[in-house]
């Protein structure tokens with residue numbers, strides 16, 4: 001296989017798809033597939049990535065690709081796993097199930113939880129752009145606190161989404177799976193290594209991918225990688241993996257940049273005053289402190 005600095009030359013998610021300029025989800029998918037390689041089957045939930053990549057009769061996918069509804073992608077992946085197993089063809093095939101944050105954190109979460117509990121083997125990738133973008137930026141369980149969306153609009157009294165972000169990687173880890181990790185398009189090699197580990201893990205493995213959405217975040221379309229880096233450097237999106245129940249940081253942030261630097265590049269936070277920015281800083285600190293408190297310990301039982 002032709003490789004540049006360890007990155008696969010082949011494109012399985014072809015250029016020419018209709019994603020917006022600077023779409024973090026498209027960058028993540030491209031690199032996930034480069035890492036997974038050609039012996040892969042993709043199951044994808046409805047959402048931006050599906051809509052931009054499969055306008056009939058065209059497709060951007062150079063791999064077997066199956067459409068799923070919002071709520072049943074992990075169930076379809078389970079069926080592919082069981083079917084290949086029954087046919088004696090499971091070995092050497094990667095099954096990649098994918099969905100946005102709406103599909104993964106909210107609507108398809110029950111199916112994901114069920115597939116994990118039944119002990120199926122596939123890798124689930126949650127591409128998190130922090131809202132239901134495809135239908136016009138509605139808030140999800142993954143939307144960052146105080147972000148303005150069309151269903152959590154910033155008004156005079158209520159300043160955007162009032163609830164915290166659902167800690168999905170930790171919830172998945174608590175099921176007892178052997179591999180969970182966070183990935184960012186700004187850290188390609190980290191992402192590549194994690195895809196490879198996830199595909200080799202037992203049971204369902206889970207990757208939580210940070211994905212900038214310039215349209216929904218009101219950020220500049222050339223700032224996807226800059227924002228992805230800032231998210232790590234401010235501790236907004238820590239890079240870690242939970243392998244066999246033990247959390248390890250992949251990029252420890254000892255001297256974090258202020259969260260303000262991250263917020264001010266995005267119009268979805270432009271309504272915030274000093275007090276709210278302080279609150280967000282405390283929220284980010286507290287989430288990071290919690291991860292530090294379980295680092296290196298057998299924090300999760302491994303059942304699969």
Ligand SMILES: Cc1ncc(C[n+]2csc(CCOP(=O)(O)OP(=O)(O)O)c2C)c(N)n1
Nearest residue numbers: 046047048100101102103131132133134135
């Ligand atoms: C059960 C169900 N509810 C609502 C819809 C409409 N719908 C299609 S895509 C979408 C948004 C997807 O959001 P997300 O999963 O975060 O992916 P994104 O578009 O942000 O990539 C919605 C609400 C649907 N297809 N099925």
Ligand SMILES: [Mg+2]
Nearest residue numbers: 100101131133
């Ligand atoms: Mg989304």
